[in-house]
Amino acid sequence: MAENKTVVFIISRQDGPDATPYEEKFEVPYRQNMNVISALMEIRRNPVKANGEKTSPPQWEMNCLEEVCGACSMVINGKPRQACSTLVDKLTQPIRVEPMRTFPVVRDLAVDRSRMFDALKKVKAWIPIDGTYDLGPGPRMAENKRQWAYELSKCMTCGVCLEACPNVNSKTDFMGPFVFGQVELKNAHPTGEMNKEERLESFMDEGGLQGCGNSQNCVQSCPKGIPLTTSIAAINRQAAIHSLKSFFGSR
Amino acid sequence: MASRDFVNRRLHSFLGLIPIGLFLVVHLTVNYFATRGAEAFDKAANFMEKLPYLVVLEIVFIYLPLLFHAIYGIYIAFQAKPNVKRFGYYRNWLFFFQRWTGLFLVIFLAWHIWETRIAMLRGTELNFEMMANILDNPWMVAFYIVGVLCAVYHFSNGLWAFLVHWGIIVTPKSQRYTSYLTVIIFILLAIVGIRSVFAFVNPDTVAMM
Known part of the structure; x- marks a missing residue:
């Protein structure tokens, strides 16, 4: 059963600092204990949208992957938090991921702090x-x-x-x-x-x-x-x- | 150097409590005489009206502080970008209402001062009759009740904010206990304010309340 279970992500994309944001939907194969970063990595590895169209890999920042560096902060289901410590199991789907727009957006989910x-x-x-x-x-x-x-x-x-x-x-x-x-x-x-x-x-x-x-x-x-x-x-x-x-x- | 921004903000906080907050309490207390009948209210209002150098007292303790607090308050209110939908926490709602009640009070007080103090300058006598005439229709009663509730809320929550802005309550515990206290102040002053409004509308009902 767990074999073909998927997780739906809606990611806010933006090609550059002044570009207009748009949304893209992705379906990621479910793995146990997965966090938002691991899902983003999966999308980056295989940047194909839910409708089968190929797209560019989304950009974001990350370093430590254990909630001590602060780099992977993004707005997940409306709340700003670290993508590394946000577990998919605790989120309602579709999971909406956006950049923290209080900061200038560099590209996609990467912001300039x-x-x-x-x-x-x-x-x-x-x-x-x-x-x-x-x-x-x-x-x-x-x-x-x-x-x-x-x-x-x-x-x-x-x-x-x-x-x-x-x-x-x-x-x-x-x-x-x-x-x-x-x-x-x-x-x-x-x-x-x-x-x-x-x-x-x-x-x-x-x-x-x-x-x-x-x-x-x-x-x-x-x-x-x-x-x-x-x-x-x-x-x-x-x-x-x-x-x-x-x-x-x-x- | 402390910036002008810092000084203005702290002055705004200070004037909100002293003298404006204190004046609100005195004002509501004088109004409350209305629950003892027209004569009692007229006597109390007359005492306030006959204070020596009243114009100076009004300008220094009411008009100037209120003008500064209102104008700078509008500036503060429009600087915020409300986000109660995303962050529906208790304090965030109070923050949001503090700004909305403030904006509403600018309108309410302009109307209220026009109808009472300025009407008095234009020859209408200040007494129970004046307020009874103002509150002669249900829309005005509703407007005054909302106005009184906004003023009392803005004062109670502003008192809490004053204590934080001046660093008097620091620990989460003291902030929480002060919250309880300001809720009690809100409820008590709201009762005082609303009973007074109804006393002008229908003195007999209030006597029974």
Whole structure:
């Protein structure tokens, strides 16, 4: 019985960044425990549509295949998620696969997530340790703090929270929910904390933290279960205190 | 430097609670005198009307904050791209309604201020009679009930958002408990608002309610 069982996919195709999207239907032979990536690989191996016509192999991005790199994010049956960890058995058919259109589409399912990396650069989401001489070891981090900070470090810039957020769109320059977690992570680091104000200042700039409207879709959608809304409120507190301190002065 | 965007957003959040939210509570409380009859309402309204330097109080604590909150609020509302169909989560619906009630309130309040405060400037006396005349037809009663419910919703949910925007409630637990609290505030203020509306329509029914 399992021999001739098939899975139906409807894939949104787009030949280039400015091309008009169109849909193509595929029937893929079912295999046990298959995920969306394995089905896409099967279609790529044999790019024949359900009606028997030959087509070009669909394009997408992937790397790790175990939900840690964030490259294969796409909209599957309406929800943004990683194609590698989305099991076909748990989906209703036909399975609709689309690119995350919050980002510029490069081709088919491949999107350009550069804006996320630009955002991380903008808010200085790194720990500056470079100097002209050895500065020695930094201060130690308390174990209980390390534990919650580790959760924030799981962010893989996959873009799912931006796709889910109603305030990330072409009408705003809001950088997106993931930035909150990364700013909180670097501000929590004992060495990173030394540049806390700088990081907050750049995150209070255009497109910054004020763009959040508390729809809380990000925390519902994050594949890594990062407590983004906790980071949002925590960074809001840091920003409120920082803005009052810098206005009234504190030394 | 904190951008103008940041300052405007935080000012919008702050003014929504102080003074606009507080004014809403005072306003609904004064209205509630209507449930004790025309005389009680007229006395309460008269007290508010006879406050010293009323025009200054109105401009500083009502008109200017409300204008900023409304105009900047329209800008915020149209920046969002609602996605409740794809992401039908509880908070996303509240986010969506916060924007819609805000937009509706701009229309409702413009109408309401025209019919009451501006009518008063044009010579109509502010009293129970004025409101009873306004609410003399069922469409107006419906319009006012929707208006009151929108205002109370926008205030209750806005109070929750205020506490998050200013970083007062951070943990999921505190955010959840505050949600329960704001639901209670919504229900209580909705009862106050709707009973007042009906008091102008039919004082006898409200006395029995």
